[in-house]
Amino acid sequence: MRISKLFSKTSKNWPAGEEATNAKLLIKAGYIRKSSAGVYSYLPLGWRVLNKINDIIREEMNSIGAQELLMPTLVAKDYWAKTDRWEVDIAFKTKLPETSHQSTEFGLGWTHEEVVTDLATDFISSYQDLPTAVYQIQNKFRAEARAKNGLLRGREFLMKDLYSFHANKEDLDNYYQTVIEAYKKILQRLDLNAKVVEAAGGAFTKEYTHEFQVLDPSGEDDVFYCDKCDFAQNKEIAKVGIGDKCPACGGEIKESSGIEVANVFKLGTRFSDAFNLKFKDKDGSEQAVLMGSYGIGPSRLMGTLVEAYNDERGIIWPESVSPYKVHLVSLAGDNNMVAKSAEKIYTNLDKSGVEVLFDDRDISAGHKLADADLLGLTWRAVVSEKTGNKIELKQRSKPEIKLVSYEEVAKLVK
RNA sequence: CGGAGCGUAGUAUAGUGGUAGUACGCGGGCUUCGGGAGUCCGUAGUCCGAGUUCGAUUCUCGGCGCUCCGACCA
DSSP states (O other): GGGGGOOOOOOSSSOOOOHHHHHHHHHTTTSEEETTTTTTEOOOHHHHHHHHHHHHHHHHHHHHTTOOOOOOOOOEEEEEEHTOOTTTTOEEEOOOGGGGGGOOOOEEOSSOOHHHHHHHHHHHOGGGOEEEEEEEEEEEOOSSSBHHHHGOOOOOEEEEEEEEEESSSHHHHHHHHHHHHHHHHHHHHHHHHOOEEOOOOOOSSSOEEEEEEEOOTOSEEEEEEESSSSSSTTTOOOOOOTTTTTTTOOOBBBEEEEEEEEEOOOEEEEEHHHOOOEOOTTTEEEEEEEEEEEEEEEHHHHHHHHSSSEEEEOOOOTOOOOOOSSEEEETTOOOOHHHHHHHHHHHHHHHEEEEEEEEEEEEHHHHHHHHOOOOOOEEEEEEGGGTTTTEEEEETTTTEEEEEEHHHHHTTTT
């Protein structure tokens, strides 16, 4: 992609009014635009980042046997009424216009247990149909009283929600662990260091549930955790405090704020009971299906990554989500030889399958380099009179600059 | 929803009860060309409504919007 053709542009000015780091940087760099509080457009570069996050999530979901589908955003009142969730105050509600002569009311989907459970009644009727799991990646809508922190708390946001169905508790428990491991892998691949934190079950379950908290000052949650082992509890339910001994390993308990990027719940039969989702067991007896629900927020992850990885010059994307692998900068000036050579490098890298963002604009060197740091792609390759036949290669996260050949660039960034 | 702050060109910021200024951007000219270049010309603006006033972008009230603190929050 040529920056000269890119739909978005970087700005020299910081956006007014934004305080959250992720909002300031993502808007300044042209990754996103706010359309209203908590509601964002993802511009071409931002959409690429978001899709890379989605792709990682898809791979890990598929690898644990979950199947992707897509459920509706408009969910009729009847669904929510069956589980007494029509009256929740975070639901956006809407209906058809008077002229339609239909009075159906809808809630914009803020979660999909009702819809998925109803769907499951069409296909699950025997123990032989179990276990099974489906997921979707879809915009969710929540009428948050106060949207804030850029991508970290929106009214419309992207979520991957997975639902699993089981014949017995042991199977549910096992799959719950399997999903936790899959989520850990996703977060590792995103270079995010998250704690698996015990949390309150809320309306869903009396059991504790688990949240994945990225420890970061910008987070809204308070987490007590052990610095030696995996023990961690949300402050809401914590039975430990700062300086206490870890009940698991004897280490020291610390406190941090955390960004909740994912959560997992054992739903039991709450939804299967409401929608009469049953199966016939081997012995012919009829039993309620056990369910689990597991969410992870790609758009919130994107904001979290910016909070975690930035410096005074801009964003520093982990390689796994960098919108393009290489930011190729041509500092040709009026030197046609250099300009031609940069064009050739761009074309060749592009042909060999390397994702390149090529700064072919006729602007000053300083402007280009500043933009490269702001955008934060993993690799920066500079071609200029100074570099001769070679290319300057630098990682955004590191100070070292190497002079390498074209072949080495293609190899290094693969 | 309670509290605080803020709404001025496309963006970011000044300022004034009486002709609204600067920077960036954008269009054009010349000079530049390794850390957001210089210069010249051009371009474009007071959130909406009501009130006070001879006159309101400025003062008052209301609305709408945005940010932050709190409450809320799968």
